């Protein structure tokens with residue numbers, strides 16, 4: 437589903453486009469319409485699924501239509517300062533072309549930040565992304581403008597309970613207007629989460645994004661390269677990794693057609709598969725592939741779901757799939773039934789962040805292979821590193837931005 441289908445505010449759409457999101461992730465597809473309709477939500481979703489944008493986008497949209505000036509409009513409670521910083525950064529990007537203001541409020545920093553936070557909380561700010569303890573420190577001083585609060589988000593609620601924040605959460609809630617929209621996100625749905633939800637949520641809709649993990653027997657590997665190195669590298673891989681049947685995935689059909697031409701020119705026995713082919717052509721290609729007459733197929737994600745061919749033993753992602761779900765579906769084409777399989781992903785510089793998000797979803801990094809020296813120098817894999825570097829940024833006073 438494309439973001440244009442949600443009917444979001446044009447300034448918000450502009451921010452989404454500049455962030456580079458095109459297609460909504462499964463959790464976004466499920467949750468955004470429900471939040472726009474004003475429902476309370478309890479959602480089971482892990483980091484890496486796009487859950488942050490799933491709650492930020494509809495709240496930003498609704499605040500652009502109706503925000504209480506001089507008030508805190510939305511509180512996002514999170515377990516750690518790192519998560520507060522990460523969400524605040526995401527929020528800055530997604531509200532860049534809008535008039536939405538925000539501040540991250542978290543413990544452990546110096547007195548100057550406390551004064552900045554006090555200033556924002558007493559003058560009003562659309563979003564406050566905060567850890568419970570620090571917010572309570574401000575609440576105890578009596579200046580936080582909460583009478584106009586409309587939204588409460590609990591993110592990583594299971595972690596907050598594990599860290600002993602239950603009473604702090606309930607204390608914060610006792611300061612809030614009772615008429616508000618509540619959204620609770622948690623990686624698990626343990627009984628203690630359901631019990632917390634019963635205390636806080638009103639007639640919630642439940643959303644469950646079950647992410648399947650890839651089978652252990654798939655050997656996953658990735659190569660970090662510059663985009664022009666992908667073509668020579670894939671040829672080397674196809675000549676050195678033994679396979680019976682292999683699929684190469686590209687996200688766009690233009691890329692599928694181009695790569696098919698390039699690899700045919702390099703004398704590989706290969707065919708292409710994408711939605712521009714007639715049904716009869718697709719069936720013919722599939723038949724020739726299944727029988728091994730053409731052992732190599734380059735395809736769009738049309739092939740990544742539900743196609744049952746048992747002896748595919750190599751999957752190559754020529755570009756990084758859009759999200760973790762797509763990655764798992766693509767590599768799941770190999771190592772079906774009893775056979776083992778290899779899944780290789782080529783990561784260009786601008787795809788590094790996307791791949792880091794997939795690794796976050798997998799819960800572990802994918803092994804990076806050595807690119808043959810004759811292909812020249814390669815970029816460093818800095819996606820994780822950048823995320824850490826950014827977290828040292830300070831947040832100044834909230835600012836109203838006009839497009």
Ligand code: AMP
Pocket residue numbers: 456457458459460461464482483484485486487488489758789793
């Ligand atoms: P989260 O699960 O919220 O931590 O998001 C994981 C990563 O996915 C972050 O780097 C987001 O910026 C990115 N992301 C979220 N939604 C999308 C989308 N629709 N398209 C591409 N990337 C996304």
